[in-house]
Amino acid sequence: MRPASHADAATWYKDAVIYQLHVKTFCDGNGDGIGDFPGLISRLDYLQQLGVTCLWLLPFFPSPLLDDGYDVADYVQVHPAYGTLEDVRCFLVEAHRRGLRVISELVINHTSDQHPWFQRARQAAPGSAERDFYVWSDTTDRYRGARIIFRDTESSNWSWDAVAGAYYWHRFFHHQPDLNFDHPEVREAVLQVMRFWLDLGVDGLRLDAIAHLVEREGTTCDNLPETHAFLRSARAVLNAEYPDRVLLAEVNQPPDETRAYFGGGVGDECHMAFHFPLMPRLFQALAHGEAAPLVEILRATAEIPETAQWAIFLRNHDELTLSALLPADRDMLLQAYAPLPRMRLNNGIRRRLAPLLGDNQPRILLATTLTLSLPGSPVIYYGDEIGMGDNMALADRDGVRTPMQWSAAPGGGFMPAACAGVVRPVLPLLDDAVYGYRRINVASQDGDAHSLLTAVRTRIRLRRRHPAFGRGRLQFCAVSSPRVLAFVRQYGSDCVLVVANLSRGDETVRLQLPAGIGELATSDRLAGVELQRSGSDAAVSLASSAIGWWTAAQQNG
Numbered sequence: 001m002r003p004a005s006h007a008d009a010a011t012w013y014k015d016a017v018i019y020q021l022h023v024k025t026f027c028d029g030n031g032d033g034i035g036d037f038p039g040l041i042s043r044l045d046y047l048q049q050l051g052v053t054c055l056w057l058l059p060f061f062p063s064p065l066l067d068d069g070y071d072v073a074d075y076v077q078v079h080p081a082y083g084t085l086e087d088v089r090c091f092l093v094e095a096h097r098r099g100l101r102v103i104s105e106l107v108i109n110h111t112s113d114q115h116p117w118f119q120r121a122r123q124a125a126p127g128s129a130e131r132d133f134y135v136w137s138d139t140t141d142r143y144r145g146a147r148i149i150f151r152d153t154e155s156s157n158w159s160w161d162a163v164a165g166a167y168y169w170h171r172f173f174h175h176q177p178d179l180n181f182d183h184p185e186v187r188e189a190v191l192q193v194m195r196f197w198l199d200l201g202v203d204g205l206r207l208d209a210i211a212h213l214v215e216r217e218g219t220t221c222d223n224l225p226e227t228h229a230f231l232r233s234a235r236a237v238l239n240a241e242y243p244d245r246v247l248l249a250e251v252n253q254p255p256d257e258t259r260a261y262f263g264g265g266v267g268d269e270c271h272m273a274f275h276f277p278l279m280p281r282l283f284q285a286l287a288h289g290e291a292a293p294l295v296e297i298l299r300a301t302a303e304i305p306e307t308a309q310w311a312i313f314l315r316n317h318d319e320l321t322l323s324a325l326l327p328a329d330r331d332m333l334l335q336a337y338a339p340l341p342r343m344r345l346n347n348g349i350r351r352r353l354a355p356l357l358g359d360n361q362p363r364i365l366l367a368t369t370l371t372l373s374l375p376g377s378p379v380i381y382y383g384d385e386i387g388m389g390d391n392m393a394l395a396d397r398d399g400v401r402t403p404m405q406w407s408a409a410p411g412g413g414f415m416p417a418a419c420a421g422v423v424r425p426v427l428p429l430l431d432d433a434v435y436g437y438r439r440i441n442v443a444s445q446d447g448d449a450h451s452l453l454t455a456v457r458t459r460i461r462l463r464r465r466h467p468a469f470g471r472g473r474l475q476f477c478a479v480s481s482p483r484v485l486a487f488v489r490q491y492g493s494d495c496v497l498v499v500a501n502l503s504r505g506d507e508t509v510r511l512q513l514p515a516g517i518g519e520l521a522t523s524d525r526l527a528g529v530e531l532q533r534s535g536s537d538a539a540v541s542l543a544s545s546a547i548g549w550w551t552a553a554q555q556n557g
């Protein structure tokens with residue numbers, strides 16, 4: 001296997017296995033029912049053992065929490081319920097000591113209306129530098145081409161501010177006024193915020209809602225050249241001052257528009273971008289039990305700059321968004337995965353991975369292993385490694401944001417047992433018969449050889465032995481059944497064959513191996529998978545939903 005070179009170390013994010021969590025719902029260290037940094041620190045050993053290499057923390061800044069912290073009221077402080085800046089420093093030291101990198105949030109498209117910049121702006125004279133930190137108008141006629149994103153709650157991208165006597169622009173909730181990126185002071189101020197967190201020691205920043213920074217008449221106000229220009233200036237700061245840190249773009253756009261956020265040529269914008277185009281196709285492929293939707297989207301998104309990397313995910317803290325799909329595909333996915341109206345939100349699906357896949361362990365493992373196998377770095381949403389469920393009785397997206405389930409003890413191990421029943425957790429713990437904390441928790445799966453947690457852990461460990469997964473090229477294999485996906489990942493001398501049965505029935509298929517593939521060996525105890533080689537062909541039998549990895553010796557190289 002190819003040893004990691006110095007050049008590989010600089011692009012560490014290509015080998016990363018990322019774990020997404022909210023401090024608020026991960027572990028409560030002081031018994032007030034709210035997760036905090038000391039609690040998170042106490043769970044770092046678990047994360048290290050899980051095998052992930054990078055943590056992505058949802059917003060932990062002072063905020064009225066009307067959008068779970070994406071409504072930032074102070075960019076350079078910590079929400080007092082989660083701890084102090086000193087706690088964050090301590091957390092970074094403890095994470096780094098365990099080889100875990102940390103990605104934090106940079107939410108700069110908008111602030112909370114409680115942010116001092118907005119409070120100042122609404123009082124300031126029209127046309128003044130303070131006022132112009134945000135986007136104002138006397139009418140609601142401007143920028144009509146911009147779609148409404150939170151269409152279940154907002155009816156316009158303009159809201160009236162009585163103090164200012166003007167309308168202000170917002171792409172999300174009305175309490176989240178958009179910053180004005182045409183204003184040089186705004187651009188400079190957000191670069192300073194970026195430097196603040198990089199100086200504190202975070203390894204990367206997720207750029208929230210980054211497609212919508214700039215507005216122009218007669219456009220959708222998404223993906224504008226001026227938005228890309230700002231991202232190039234942010235990247236230039238990183239290249240010059242923080243060369244080992246990364247920018248991760250959250251852009252939920254069609255393939256070509258999403259790819260554009262890596263920048264041109266050598267990659268002069270974001271190092272990483274979430275693979276939003278791929279995500280719904282993974283669910284489509286699973287619903288239909290066929291490989292075509294995956295093959296198609298992977299072909300369309302294969303070309304990215306050398307230093308760029310996709311972040312591949314199944315679920316996150318938001319609804320499973322379908323907004324970039326064709327209406328027919330969207331309807332199909334809604335019918336398959338969200339048959340009840342209360343499962344839907346903003347034209348997406350507000351459910352977690354396990355319920356989406358019918359609490360079926362082989363299906364969950366198949367989906368998870370695909371994210372570990374396809375080109376990019378996988379992102380695991382906290383709790384999905386144990387098959388946590390959701391709570392549709394909670395508002396907005398809170399149903400997929402309930403406290404981590406550590407044990408069957410009162411409080412689920414999320415909060416000290418002595419406080420359970422006395423203090424209310426920040427969001428209710430799941431407590432139903434199927435997904436409740438008494439049945440689904442870390443403690444019960446930890447030592448169980450057959451648990452989802454054990455399987456996910458094993459798969460992560462195996463993946464990390466193969467640089468080909470994060471860095472290699474992808475070659476599809478011709479397969480005799482449309483229900484089976486087969487491909488080879490290759491980087492230097494590291495080469496892995498992946499074969500996945502997307503259907504719910506057993507499959508026996510013939511597949512054609514690319515030239516140069518030597519002897520095949522498995523390093524995993526692959527349940528329900530058998531392979532017989534004859535020359536450049538292989539016969540593979542796969543049980544329902546099985547997926548296998550074979551290390552391939554290379555004949556010519």
Ligand code: GLC
Nearest residue numbers: 067070071172208209317318
């Ligand atoms: C991003 C976040 C989402 C938030 C929105 C507005 O899409 O992922 O949770 O509500 O931005 O900040």
Ligand code: CA
Nearest residue numbers: 028030034036
């Ligand atoms: Ca607490």
